[in-house]
Amino acid sequence: MTNEEIAKQLVPLLGGKENILSATHCATRLRLVIDDESKINKSEIEKLDQVKGAFSSAGQFQVIFGTGIVNKVYAAFAIETGLGNQDTNKHSEAMKKKMNPFARLARTLSNIFVPIIPAIVASGLLMGLLGMLRAFGWVEPDSSWIVLLDMFSSAAFIILPILIGISASKEFGANPYLGAVIGGIMTHPILLNPWILGNTEPEFLNFIGLNVALIGYQGTVIPILLAIYIMSKIEKGLRKVVPNAIDLLVVPFVTIILTGFIAILAIGPLGLFLGDLLTTTLNFVYNNAGFLAGIIFGGTYSLIVLTGVHHSFHAIEAGLLASIGINYLLPIWSMANIAQGGAGLAVFFKSKKAKTKEIALPSSLSAFLGITEPIIFGVNLKYRKPFIAALIGGAIGGGYVVFMNVAANAFGLTGIPMIAIVAPLGATNLLNYLVGFALSLTTAFVLTWVLGFKEETE
Known part of the structure; x- marks a missing residue:
């Protein structure tokens, strides 16, 4: 069967075009958000040519085609159903509406971190190369190779809040560049970098009677996630009330200044505490069990x-x-x-x-x-x-x-x-x-x- 023929046979087995709310695909599967899954004829779908299985999970009905096939079938399916020009964000939102709160949280975290994986993997491999150079003495300890590879391998972790800021902003429907700025605030050079300086004690700043530790959030996860979530709420709220004529001036300014203060004074310390608590718990289980x-x-x-x-x-x-x-x-x-x-x-x-x-x-x-x-x-x-x-x-x-x-x-x-x-x-x-x-x-x-x-x- 051609891809077009597969698509034509698949649509009625899914309950018709009107039963398909949105569609996308990953490396191996056609991912569909269905209005009424009781209308799906799963057994007949699995008999179709090139189909390797079908299942419902996490708010989606997924049809497995395999690498190199699914994208071609999706192209024909998009034309057949008229879903070719749909917004991927709409698919994500439609999918989440069919999930329970826990599944929605898991999907949100997945959408934020999956795009960042290549950067983390690259950093891990660079760290490995750096370690081999040092362990086997292939170059001198003060060699320019060591200096440069150390920079290359640690960069992704040092700016991790910026990477997460961009990705999380997209997921939460906020401006990704404002998210990058919040990540930049939380990794600013004036703040102690715990990724590099280890256990060095930070300085404190007196701000309206509060002692604020000048400690950065390089390499951390929870603080920036919480900060971007708050930022998205502030930005969306402002866009509803600020006139279009002054939107460009008012919304970014107010969003950054409010989120910045909240992040440094409250969210950052809370996020560090929650992150440390989670890590301590996992380490306890790992070391004792x-x-x-x-x-x-x-x-x-x-x-x-x-x-x-x-x-x-x-x-x-x-x-x-x-x-x-x-x-x-x-x-x-x-x-x-x-x-x-x-x-x-x-x-x-x-x-x-x-x-x-x-x-x-x-x-x-x-x-x-x-x-x-x-x-x-x-x-x-x-x-x-x-x-x-x-x-x-x-x-x-x-x-x-x-x-x-x-x-x-x-x-x-x-x-x-x-x-x-x-x-x-x-x-x-x-x-x-x-x-x-x-x-x-x-x-x-x-x-x-x-x-x-x-x-x-x-």
Whole structure:
């Protein structure tokens, strides 16, 4: 079937054009916001050519096509439904209206942090290169290579509030450049930079009777998120009452001065406290529960993926990197993802149906590269026992990487690509990650093979 033919057949199976509120796509899936999901014929959709699975999650009905196919199908689908020129923000808002408050929060955090991931990954790799130059003595300690790479690798974390300010402003419907200014205020050179100066005591400024610590928020997450949320409310409120003729003069000025004072005097200290509390709690669990924490987190992560809440973990991981310099959560998530791929691989070898094999192999490879939704919804969850086997595999691998203190120096990459942000922390760290990789994959594969699964029949 051509992409146009797939689109023409898909629309009526979704309940018709009038039942489709908005549409977009990601790397592998067509993401749809549906008015009435009871009108969807899911079983017939899954029989369509090129479709590898379909499921409803986080306010969206998602149809899995795979990398390189979904964008072509979406182009034909957009023309068929007349949704080609829709605003992506409208899709996001339509999706959120169908979510519960917790899911909406998770989706919001995801939308803010996913665009920032490339910058964090690049910084992590640069830190790894810098560490190798120092560890192996390839250049002198005072070499210009060391100086420049130190600048390059730390920059993203130093200006993290500015990056978040831009991304969060877009998500909250505010001016992203005003968000960047607030991020700049919170990382101004006059403020002590904790990312560079460590435990140095800050100076204090007396402001209308208040002792304000001149401490910066470089590398922090919660303070800037709270500040931009407040900024968006102030800006939107002002635009409703300020005449258009003076909007350009009044709105930015009042928004920045109000948000700036609120951020420095109240939100910043509160955000630091909340961030420290979260990090302290996680460190307590990690240090005291040990491998049991890894077993629990690794065994339940795929269940969290079903809800879509897992994307919000980027905010927590960013906080860990800012406070302790490593990310010990990501290796656990990676074990869970690898286990899903291992279970899917067993399905591929054991299945007798060509359609199942066609979906299972590329979806398993996708899981090893960090994208698990195709294998979870298209194969493992569909047959249930492979999904259970993957949960066990994730628990075993998660327990191991925690027991061996495996960590990463960035966030965003799991599976095979994660090797790039694990290796910079040492050969032992890399070796234990690979052992965990093998344990997760093998456990899930063997259990799936032993438990078996029942394929549907026509």
